[in-house]
Amino acid sequence: MSALLIRGGRVIDPAQNLDALRDVLLRDGLVAAVGERLGDTDAARECTVYDATNAIVAPGFIDMHVHLREPGHAHKETVATGSAAAVAGGFTAVACMPNTEPAVDSPALVAEVRRLAQAAGLARVYPIAALTRARAGAELAPYWQLHDAGAVAFSDDGAAVRNPRVLRHAALYARDVPGVFISHCEDVELRDDAVMNEGVRSFELGLAGAPDLAEDLNVARDLLIAGDTGKRFHIAHLSTAMSVELMRFARAHDIAATCEVTPHHLLLDDARFERFRADAKVNPPLRAAADVRALRDAVRDGSIDVFATDHAPHTAQEKARLLSEAPPGFSGLEIAVGAYAHALPDLPLSRFIALLSTNPARILGVPGGTLALGAPADITIFAERPWRVDAAAFHSLGKNTPFDGADFQRRPIATIVAGALLMKDGTIVRDVSR
C-alpha cells in the first residue's frame, strides 16, 4: 500500500496537546510518523506528497449525528451519497441514526448499513442502532447482539422514549454494553403539533410552537435516569439555554453524560421563520436569540462536548409541502466546518478540533480522534479560506439548507481516510487502490 506524506502543515492534535508545524507520514492506513522534515528521510522518498502549507492538519472529523436514510428512504439520501457528502464536508467518519424504514433494530440491519458503507468506500460509517424495537418505545432492542454486529450507540432519535420506565430498564440492562445512549430530548405531549419554537414569533404567525420546556423536561429526565442507572448518556442537539444549565448540573453531580450542538442552533433563531415555508423547520426548533448566545457560551466554556450536524436530507418537493406536512431538518454535512467557525470565530483551534474529532471518537469509542503513532490514518485538512455555500453543488441528495448562499471563512480542503486522499479542494477523489 502506498504512503502519503503531508508536508508543511500546522498539525493540531488535542489528544496529544500537539500544535506545531510538522510533517505527517501515513503508511498502510496508519499514522507512521509525525515530525519535522520527514520529507528528507529515505522512508519518505517514494511517497505521494500533499503540500499542507498554510493549512491545519487535524485528526479526522467525526460527525456523530447524521441521517443516511437507508434502508427505506433512498430518495432522500443513500449511504453512498451521504458518505460522499461527509468526505466533501471534511468528515472521515459519521455515525448514522436508525430512524429508517425499517428502523435499524436488528443485527442484520446493522450489518446491511455497514455493507452499504463498505461498498461506497468513502467515509467510515458507524451505525447507531435503535434503543427500542422499531423505535416504538415499548420493547428493548437486543443491545449485546447489536453491539456484536457493529452498532456503536443506541438511540430512538427523532423522538424521545416516551415511557421513563422503559428507558430506565433499558439503561440498567445496557449499562455494561459498549455504546452510549443518545437522547433526542423533546417531550411529545408538550411538543404536540408544533412546527416552530413557541414564543413571540409563533404567536405573531399563528403557528403552533414547541416550548423550551418540551426539551428541558426531557433533558432533565434523561440526565437523572443516567445518574440513577449509571448508563452513559449523550444528549443530542441542545437548543435551549436551560438544557445547558442542566448539563452543568449533571457534570457537577458526576453524572456520566455528554452533549452536542448543531450548526443551525449556533447560528439561527426563530426570527428566521418567514413566509410560512418549511425552510427553517427543524426539531428541536430554532429558538430565541438568547438561546443561540447561551449555546455559543456553552461551547466556549466547555459545557458542550461535540459539534454534530444532525444532517437530515430531504427532497425539495418534501420541504415545499405545507408547513405542517413538511419534514423537519437540514442537510448539514457540507456546511458544517464553515458554519461552526462562523458561529465561533474566536474558539481556539485545538478546542474546535476536539469538538469535531477527539471528543466524538472518545464518546463513541471508535478508532481515530488522534494522530498518535499507530492511529488510523484519518485526517482532515482545513484552511482559513473564504467560500460561499452552493446547495445545488452538494454531494448529498438533500439540498435543504438554510445556509445556501452563506459566506463562510473556514473550509475543509482535504479528507483522508485510512491513508487515502478522498477529497481535495472540494472534489471527491476516487482512490482505486482501496
Add this chain to the structure above:
Amino acid sequence: MLARATRFAATPPPRDLLRDVCVVNLFFEASTRTYTSFALAEQRVGADIVALPPGSSSLGKGETIADTALTLAAMGVRVIVTRHPESGFPYRLAESFEGHVINAGDGRHAHPTQALLDLLTLQKEFGEIAGVRVALVGDILHSRVARSNVIGLRALGADITLVGPQTLLPDAMARDGVRIARDLDAVLPHVDALMLLRIQHERIAPGVLPSLDDYARNYRLDARRLALLGRNAIVMHPGPYARGIELTEDVFAYPGWRYAQQVAHGVFVRMAVLDFLVNASTRDANPA
C-alpha cells in the same frame, strides 16, 4: 379600503366592476358567514364565480399547492378567495399564482377581511379609530380574527387591551401598544368597544380550559357585566357566537350590540377588496 367600502355602502357600484373576471372560492374549511359574504360581494361587482366545495380539491390527492395554482391560472382565474385550516396557506398559494389571492381566514393566523369590516364598524361608530379604547376578549391565542384586528387597530392608533386566561392569552403576546388584562370586570368601565371572540369546545380536551362554565365565570358577557360598560360602549362579535358561553341573551337586547352591522359591512368591505385588487392599479392611474 374603508373609504371605498363606505362609498359602496352609500351608493351601490355598477354591477360590471369585475366583468369577465373569474373568481374562485377555494374553501377548505366550513364557513357560512364569510363564504356567503364573499359570494354576495362577488355577485354585486359582477364577477364570474366558481365555488369549489370543501374536499373537492386535488390538493388532498397528492397535487401540490403550486400545481393547483398553475391549473387555476391556466383556466384564466384571476382571483382566488381561500380559507384553509393551516396558517400561511394563502401565502404559499400566492407564491405560485399569477393572479390575486384573498385570505378568507388561515388557521390561527389571519382573517384580514374580518378585521376590515370590524374597523369599518368602529369607524362608523366613532368617526375616527385613533384613540378608541378597544378590548378583545377570549381565545386570543387561537384567533385569526384577533390577530388581524390587532394589526389593523395598531396601524390606526386604537388603544388595545387583550383579555383572557393565560392558556388562551400568553403573557408574551403583550407588546408595544397592546396591553394584556386578566380581569374583564376591571376593563369593562374603560372601553369604547368590546370585541368578543368565540370560545371553542375543542379547547377542553387538551386541558387548555377546565370547562366552559369556569371560563364563563370570568369572561362571559351577561347582564351584570353589561351594566359595567360605559354609556356609549358597543359590543361586537365576529360570529358564530355561542349563547350561554361567551355571552348571554341579554347582549342581544343591549343597545350597543353591533353584530348585524358587522355582517352588513362585510359585504361592502369584500366588494372593496375585490375592486381594489382588480381595478385600482389601472383605474387610479388614469382618473376619468
